[in-house]
Amino acid sequence: MSKDKSDDMRPEYRREDLGTGVRGKYFERRMKPIQIGLIGFGTVGSGVVRLLTEQQEVLARRLGSPLILKKVADLDLDRPRPVALPADLLTTRAEDILDDPEIDIVVELIGGTDAARDYVMRAIAQGKHVVTANKALLAHHGNDLLAAAAAAGVEVAFEASVCGGIPIILALRQGLAANRVQELFGILNGTANYILTQMTQSGASYAQALSEAQAQGFAEADPTLDVEGIDTAHKLAILMSLAYGAQLDLESIAVEGISRLNPLDLQFAGEFGYCLKLLAITRDDGHRVEARVHPTLVPRDHMLANVNGAMNAVYLTGDAVGPILLYGQGAGMMPTASAVVSDLIDLARNLKHGVPGRVPALGWESALSTRRLIKPINDLVTNYYLRFSALDRPGVLSQVSGILGKHNISIAAVIQKGRELAATVPIVMITYEAREADARQAMAEIDQLPIVSPPTVFYRIEDPHLHAAHI
Amino acid sequence: MSKDKSDDMRPEYRREDLGTGVRGKYFERRMKPIQIGLIGFGTVGSGVVRLLTEQQEVLARRLGSPLILKKVADLDLDRPRPVALPADLLTTRAEDILDDPEIDIVVELIGGTDAARDYVMRAIAQGKHVVTANKALLAHHGNDLLAAAAAAGVEVAFEASVCGGIPIILALRQGLAANRVQELFGILNGTANYILTQMTQSGASYAQALSEAQAQGFAEADPTLDVEGIDTAHKLAILMSLAYGAQLDLESIAVEGISRLNPLDLQFAGEFGYCLKLLAITRDDGHRVEARVHPTLVPRDHMLANVNGAMNAVYLTGDAVGPILLYGQGAGMMPTASAVVSDLIDLARNLKHGVPGRVPALGWESALSTRRLIKPINDLVTNYYLRFSALDRPGVLSQVSGILGKHNISIAAVIQKGRELAATVPIVMITYEAREADARQAMAEIDQLPIVSPPTVFYRIEDPHLHAAHI
Numbered sequence: 001m002s003k004d005k006s007d008d009m010r011p012e013y014r015r016e017d018l019g020t021g022v023r024g025k026y027f028e029r030r031m032k033p034i035q036i037g038l039i040g041f042g043t044v045g046s047g048v049v050r051l052l053t054e055q056q057e058v059l060a061r062r063l064g065s066p067l068i069l070k071k072v073a074d075l076d077l078d079r080p081r082p083v084a085l086p087a088d089l090l091t092t093r094a095e096d097i098l099d100d101p102e103i104d105i106v107v108e109l110i111g112g113t114d115a116a117r118d119y120v121m122r123a124i125a126q127g128k129h130v131v132t133a134n135k136a137l138l139a140h141h142g143n144d145l146l147a148a149a150a151a152a153g154v155e156v157a158f159e160a161s162v163c164g165g166i167p168i169i170l171a172l173r174q175g176l177a178a179n180r181v182q183e184l185f186g187i188l189n190g191t192a193n194y195i196l197t198q199m200t201q202s203g204a205s206y207a208q209a210l211s212e213a214q215a216q217g218f219a220e221a222d223p224t225l226d227v228e229g230i231d232t233a234h235k236l237a238i239l240m241s242l243a244y245g246a247q248l249d250l251e252s253i254a255v256e257g258i259s260r261l262n263p264l265d266l267q268f269a270g271e272f273g274y275c276l277k278l279l280a281i282t283r284d285d286g287h288r289v290e291a292r293v294h295p296t297l298v299p300r301d302h303m304l305a306n307v308n309g310a311m312n313a314v315y316l317t318g319d320a321v322g323p324i325l326l327y328g329q330g331a332g333m334m335p336t337a338s339a340v341v342s343d344l345i346d347l348a349r350n351l352k353h354g355v356p357g358r359v360p361a362l363g364w365e366s367a368l369s370t371r372r373l374i375k376p377i378n379d380l381v382t383n384y385y386l387r388f389s390a391l392d393r394p395g396v397l398s399q400v401s402g403i404l405g406k407h408n409i410s411i412a413a414v415i416q417k418g419r420e421l422a423a424t425v426p427i428v429m430i431t432y433e434a435r436e437a438d439a440r441q442a443m444a445e446i447d448q449l450p451i452v453s454p455p456t457v458f459y460r461i462e463d464p465h466l467h468a469a470h471i
Numbered sequence: 472m473s474k475d476k477s478d479d480m481r482p483e484y485r486r487e488d489l490g491t492g493v494r495g496k497y498f499e500r501r502m503k504p505i506q507i508g509l510i511g512f513g514t515v516g517s518g519v520v521r522l523l524t525e526q527q528e529v530l531a532r533r534l535g536s537p538l539i540l541k542k543v544a545d546l547d548l549d550r551p552r553p554v555a556l557p558a559d560l561l562t563t564r565a566e567d568i569l570d571d572p573e574i575d576i577v578v579e580l581i582g583g584t585d586a587a588r589d590y591v592m593r594a595i596a597q598g599k600h601v602v603t604a605n606k607a608l609l610a611h612h613g614n615d616l617l618a619a620a621a622a623a624g625v626e627v628a629f630e631a632s633v634c635g636g637i638p639i640i641l642a643l644r645q646g647l648a649a650n651r652v653q654e655l656f657g658i659l660n661g662t663a664n665y666i667l668t669q670m671t672q673s674g675a676s677y678a679q680a681l682s683e684a685q686a687q688g689f690a691e692a693d694p695t696l697d698v699e700g701i702d703t704a705h706k707l708a709i710l711m712s713l714a715y716g717a718q719l720d721l722e723s724i725a726v727e728g729i730s731r732l733n734p735l736d737l738q739f740a741g742e743f744g745y746c747l748k749l750l751a752i753t754r755d756d757g758h759r760v761e762a763r764v765h766p767t768l769v770p771r772d773h774m775l776a777n778v779n780g781a782m783n784a785v786y787l788t789g790d791a792v793g794p795i796l797l798y799g800q801g802a803g804m805m806p807t808a809s810a811v812v813s814d815l816i817d818l819a820r821n822l823k824h825g826v827p828g829r830v831p832a833l834g835w836e837s838a839l840s841t842r843r844l845i846k847p848i849n850d851l852v853t854n855y856y857l858r859f860s861a862l863d864r865p866g867v868l869s870q871v872s873g874i875l876g877k878h879n880i881s882i883a884a885v886i887q888k889g890r891e892l893a894a895t896v897p898i899v900m901i902t903y904e905a906r907e908a909d910a911r912q913a914m915a916e917i918d919q920l921p922i923v924s925p926p927t928v929f930y931r932i933e934d935p936h937l938h939a940a941h942i
Contacts, residue, residue, distance in 0.1 A: 051649050051791060061716055062648050062834035159646070165792030167638075167646025175630070175638025177533050178522050178812035235540035243534055305799065306777055313796075320522060320809035321636030325784075327774065327796035338791035341649035353826040 008091045034123045034348040037128075039095030039119055040109030041074035041081065041090075044133055044160070047337025048107060049083045052344075059341070063348055071097050082333075098122045105341060105347055108132040117141050120156070124148050129356065131343040133160035133336055136225075139234035142241070142248040146361045147368055155356050157343035162235040163188060163312045166328040167342070169421035171243040173363035177218060179318030181243035184294075185462065186280040188235040190310035191226035192258055193278065194218045196295075197308045198267050198319035200275055206259060218310050228257030229278060229293040236280035236293055240313070243282065244289060244372050246362030252374035256294035265387060265457060268428045269289065269297050272385075274461065275305045281462065288375040296386050297461040303327075311401065378437040383412070386439075388446060389424040389453040394453050397427060403449075407442040409434040412466060424453045480527070504539045505931050507570030508599075511562075511580030511591055512552065513543035514603055515631070518808025519578060520554045521814075528708040530812070534819055542568050569593045575642075576818055578811060580605040588612050591627070595619050600827065602814040604631035604807055610705035613712070613719040617832045618839055626827050628814035631704040632853075634659060634783045636806035638813070643713040644834035648657040650789030652714035655664040656767075656933065657751040661781035661801045662697035663729055664749065665689045667766075668779045671737050671746055677730060688779050699728030700749060700764040707751035707764055714753065715760060715843050716835030723845035727765035736858060736928060739899045743856075743884060745932065746776045752933065759846040768856050769933040774798075849908040854883070854932035857902065857910075860916060860924040862897040867900060867922050874920075878913040880905040883937060895924045901932065 019182040036052070038045055052059070052069045060066050072085060073094045085260040097103055098119065106123040108130060110116050116137045123130050130149070132138070138145070138161055149156045159169040163186075164265065172181070187193050191213060200211035212228070213219035225231045237250040258278050268278050274297035283290040298305050303325045312330025317323050350356045360367060390396040401411055410432040417425050431439070447454035507523070509516055523530070523540045531537050543556060544565045568574055569590065575592040579601060581587050584918035587608045594601050600622070603609070609616070609632055620627045634657075643652070658664050662684060669680035681698070688924050696702045708721045729749050740747050745768035754761040765850050769776050774784040774796045777782040783801025800806040821827045831838060861867040872882060881903040904911070910929065918925035 047791070054653075055649060058649070058651060061835050061837050165647070165789070166795060167642045170641060170646040171638045174817060175641040175813055176809065177816045178526060178529070178809045180526075180529060187799075215587040293901070303777060306772075306774060318636070320518070320526070320811065320812075322800045322803075322804040322806055324637060325796065325798035327798070329793045332793075334791040335793055338647065338649045338789065341791075342646055345648045346645060349829055351826075353829050355826050355829070358820055358824050358826070358829070364532050366532050372842070 013047050021104070033066050034105065034351055035068045035070040035103050036105050036107060036344065037070055037100065037103040038072045038107045038109065038113070039094050039097055040187070041072050041077075042109065043333045044333060044336045044340065045072070045074070045109045046081050046083050046308045047333035048109070048340050049085060050334070051337050051341045053083065057427060059345065060343055063352070065352070067344055068349060071100065072105055072237075073097050088256060089177065094119055098126060098128075103128060104351055105129045105131060105344060107344070108134060109340070111136070113137050115141050117145070120145055121148060124152050124154055124156070127152060127154060129154045129347050129351070130156045131160070131340055131347065132156065132158050133340060135161040135231065135234040135238060139237045139248060139250045142238070143368065149361065150357070150368065153356060155347060155350065156361060157347055158238070159343050160339035161337045162238050163326070163340035164328065164330045164332060166312060166314070166326050166330065167339070168239070168326050169242060170342075171326060172239065172325070176318050176321055177363060181284065182317045182319055183283040184239060184281070184314065184316040185304060186232070186236065186239065186314045187277055187304060187307050187312055187440070188232045188280050188314075188330065189226050189278060190312055191219045191223060192229070192232070193307065194310045195227065195396070196276060196445070199261065199263055200270075203263055203267070205263055206261050218458060219254070220360060227259045229255040232278060232280050232293045232309070236282065236291065239280070240282050240289070240291060240372075241362050243316075244284065245362060245367040246370045246372040247368065249291070249374065252291050254292040254294070254377040258295050261295060262457065264426070268387065268415060268426070268458075269385060270300075271415060272297075272430055273300050274298060274385075274463070275300055276459065277304060277307070279304070279462065288373045290375050290380060292377060292380070295459055295464070297459055298356065299463050299465070315398065378440070380460075381433050381435040382436070383433055383463060383466050384409075384431045384439050385459040385461055386429045387457040388427045390426045390427050391423070391451045391453070393451055399449060400427060400446055403445045404431070404442050407434070407438040409438060409442055430466070432466065479554070502630055504537050505817065506539045506541040506574050507576050507578060508541055508571065509569055509578045509580065510565050512543050512548075513580065514804045515807045516543070516545070516580045516620045516814060517552050518804035519555050519580070519793065519811050520556060521805070522808050522812045524554070530816065533816055533893070534823070538815055538819060541574055542571065542641070544568050561846065563591050565821065569597060569599075573824055574599060576600045576602060576815060578815070579605060579608075580811070582607070584608050584611050588616070591616055592619060595623050595625055595627070598623060600625045600818050600822070601627045602631070602811055602818065603627065603629050604811060606632040606702065606705040606709060606785065610708045610719060610721045613709070614839065620832065621828070621839065624827060626818060626821065627832060628818055629709070629809035630814050631807045633709050634785060634797070635799065635801045635803060637783060637785070637797050637801065638810070638811035639710070639785050639797050640713060641813075642795070642797060643710065644830060647789050647792055647795070650791045652755065653788045653790055654754040655708065655710060655714060655752070655787040656775060657703070657710065657785045658775060658783055659699050659703045659751050659785075659801065660749060660780050661783055662690045662694060663700070663703070664778065664783070665781045666698065667729060667732075667747060667749060670732065670734055671741075674734055674738070676734055677732050698730045700726040703749060703751050703764045707753060707762065707850065708779055710751070711753050711760065711762060712833050712838065714787075715755065716833060716838040717841040717843040718839065720762070720842070720845065723762050725763040725765070725848040729766050732766060735764060735897070736856070736930065739858065739886060739897070740856060741771075741931075742886060743768075743901055744771050745769060745856075745934070746771055748775060748778070750775070750933065756846070759844045760848050761851060763848060763851070766930055768930055768934070770934050770936070781803040819897070849906075849911070851907040851931075852904050853907070854904055854934060854937050855880075855902045855910050856930040856932055857900045857914070858928040859898045861898050862894070862922045862924070863896045864922055870920060870922065871898060871917055873914050875902070875915050878905070878909040880909060880913055901937070903937065
């Protein structure tokens, strides 16, 4: 039986089994090397070029055939770069990649959501697979992009979009596939974690730590996306969609950043045995899921408390596997390129074997049509750190704790400092579990007291040993 | 074009592209549910049964079709178990699974190397895929089993064989595929780590900590495999074969256990800022690779130092990704079952799409024909912890350090204790990097000194900040 006939059969198999688009060209291609077009020759792009050129022996041993970098597009070809490429591989026109029928996989590394969305959509429409590190693109347009890709029978791979080279997407999509994820905590932004580590270890102010991070290259000139928790929320949306097998849902995530953090609170948190991390948190109660990003007090002996500097980590609990931590560099040229190229290898294997879409984009057959109900932040039940600025007069603690008690909030620990600060003194409390709506209402009332100088500072705590009230 | 013809074509495609055995039955099967036979209904087997029955909704959403548990074999069907199965699913005869043409995947969970090897080989010969948690089987017979499986066109999946539910096999085989692994440190045995944690935290003796571990169910009546480092070596052999893309090589691993550990050394290690862990270590210098399992001093601020109790972790450095840590429960019913079922899902996807062998067993096309040169332990260059028992006389330190100096060993730190112990006093040293052959020769000479009471105690140190000698 001839091979040509065999080729003709291939699409029929795919149509029946995958429910995805049908194109015979995978099969024609199979003996040819996989060809790659790269759009965006910046830091991560340079890392990808470096791996595809310097790591060729490893890639060939992995695949049995080479990965060919056919074209690299960037608007600025004159910028100094750590890797050099022959001039005929370079172009300023993304179309030279998107319209090249020989290119199998497009790597999108330009960032941002507008041009990137356009390029990815056009690549999909041309029947090309896509690898992207673009978490903002996925968080904002992921549902549309993944649906378009599924309809076209191509894959969009995005391991590099969360936690750099840490294989957290692979773990959620495949390695932990037998589990329901019960809770997940992530330190997903190296810039914010670097700033918090500096503030904690040296007592620096937020402004000082930010300057230091900018000087070290860990923070951009405009750090808003990183320090206000927006980038972390993008990544949490991606992780939630993988964990729960549901559509990406960015809007429902409650987000607070670290830019108004007072070093005083890091110090008091330390006195209670906690450190403060910008955490992405999701938790599934079987009915609704929590979805929040905010500075969080974490016990100092928790694995996440030791994730310092620009490092990233995800700590999650699966109903079968129990607690799991994945830790590593969350950004940077080579760690992110490592994730991009692992996706390229995976896609190349699927191309070689004619099975694009072997694993659904989010790891669940039904994810693109499923939504999860989000628990509003006001329904959250957790422990709180509260700092009141009170006039140093007798009866303050009694008034404050009276209002808390009225709102069903019990105090687990309290530090009341003496006359160290001029006009007011801090009263710092750790509460037992309380409802967020109650905590907010109590704080509003307390801030009305004539003896309290508003606003009260509050942070949420994640401490498995501090759940219920004694009374 | 009819489907029957299409079926006939399938083997030809596979022959050309995969280089593996040829059987048309994958294609016939594709619309049928995947059927599973389980050999070994013990602790992990019960966990697998529980996931396949209680987690059916998750598995069906992952796969789009159910996984069917068709038969479970165990010699003892009367033992009390945490899950119940209908009597017609149970058998005492493994043959009822191995000879059943409807069973696609055999899960081997009986442990040991003799009967398990026989069953796995027979399953492969029958064209069945295999999932196993059996690290001893793989370490001793893995090369033969994987070669037989490749020849027969079936897969042997073994995520559960190392670190329970932690997806370390997946990470090495796929997630970090763009990397050369430069070094890898593993806490791979929960029993040994539990005992070491007890000894460190409570000052218990080895015997006391072992009893405690046995009472808590973390150690078996005969703990030899766990405490002597043998189980850790089995797992290191598997991780090395994945990291380097080379045959499993158990014999070349240098192995020392923890059963002769003196709590005194944990205490002195602590005084130098170290804790002691039973580590699996491999390191690639580009030419040869280190392969060793032994108690190791680790700086107290290293991520591995915080891996306590029965937890497992792997800390590795890839040339692109940098340092990565994966942490979780390394054993137990449900964590191990989580890994077994993730393998079942992966195999089911390959069956569904007709692509068994999409990823080579060890993640490299050439691994089964590749060997790596192992660095003999005598060629190791590392830092040492040395404890001499010396008569409390003037000049002892001078004589000891003189012999060390003669063998090119420089001292980084020393603690000399006063007359606390009866006949002899301990002299404890941390050395700069030295060659193991030199260290052993020096110790042999020192143990001949009339003022020293042999044997000298020595442990290796892994401390990235303590490399070269000052002088």
